[in-house]
Amino acid sequence: MTVLAGRFATNQDLDPALLRKAFGFFPSGVVAVAAEIDGRPVGLAASSFTSVSLDPPLVSINLATSSKTWPDLQRAPRLGVTILADHHADVCRQLAGAVEHRFDDVAYSVTDEGAVLLDDGLARFDCTVYREVEAGDHVLVLLELHAVDHIEQTEVLAPLVFHRSGFGRLDARAATEG
Numbered sequence: 399m400t401v402l403a404g405r406f407a408t409n410q411d412l413d414p415a416l417l418r419k420a421f422g423f424f425p426s427g428v429v430a431v432a433a434e435i436d437g438r439p440v441g442l443a444a445s446s447f448t449s450v451s452l453d454p455p456l457v458s459i460n461l462a463t464s465s466k467t468w469p470d471l472q473r474a475p476r477l478g479v480t481i482l483a484d485h486h487a488d489v490c491r492q493l494a495g496a497v498e499h500r501f502d503d504v505a506y507s508v509t510d511e512g513a514v515l516l517d518d519g520l521a522r523f524d525c526t527v528y529r530e531v532e533a534g535d536h537v538l539v540l541l542e543l544h545a546v547d548h549i550e551q552t553e554v555l556a557p558l559v560f561h562r563s564g565f566g567r568l569d570a571r572a573a574t575e576g
Contacts, residue, residue: 428482428490428558431459432506432514433474439501439514440474442467443493447479455543456528460536467497468537476511476526477541480519482558489516490558509545520557521548 432441446460457479461468471477482490493500505517515522525541532538549555 425559428486429459430480430482430486430489430493430516430519431471431477432480432501432516433471433477434508434512434514435470435474439506439508440467440470440497441478441493441500441514442471443482443490447481450540454528457523457525457541457543459539459541460533461539463532463535463537468539472527474512476509476513476524476544478509478513478515479523479525479541480516481521482516483518483520484556484558486516486519486558520555521546 426445427447428443428445429447430441431444432439434440442461442465444459444461446458448458450456450458459479489504492502492504501514507515507517509515509524511524513524515524523541523543524545525543528540528542530537530539
């Protein structure tokens with residue numbers, strides 16, 4: 399066993415830039431979170447999507463408390479969460495850009511309850527806010543699922559992956575082997 403105690407300082411000030419770089423080594427999928435608010439689509443991209451529970455069916459996202467979009471989305475009776483595919487990198491950048499152009503040329507559907515779902519996502523969830531937990535400079539948002547749909551397993555599409563501050567993809571062949 400190797401002891402790393404001498405390599406890691408204790409009680410160190412953790413530089414946010416250093417933390418961001420270290421966190422970036424962990425790849426994550428990316429989702430669009432959106433709803434129709436006052437007759438227009440409102441949404442954002444999140445790379446912190448996680449399944450939480452099957453009973454009740456819950457997922458989570460983490461959002462910066464500085465988000466200008468989340469306060470609008472909180473008002474929505476339903477939220478749509480779409481797991482983005484590897485061809486969605488530009489859509490993801492758009493969802494992180496200027497609010498008035500986030501849905502320009504993006505194909506989406508709106509449920510009767512107002513959840514906005516991207517038409518060609520890998521999986522799509524109709525959700526409500528179950529609980530919010532303040533966590534430092536972020537809020538952990540637990541979402542309860544009310545409906546789900548997904549692509550057929552026979553379709554070989556890869557998820558959009560955020561890794562080391564950039565977008566990539568999984569090798570779909572490797573993901574289906576073993």
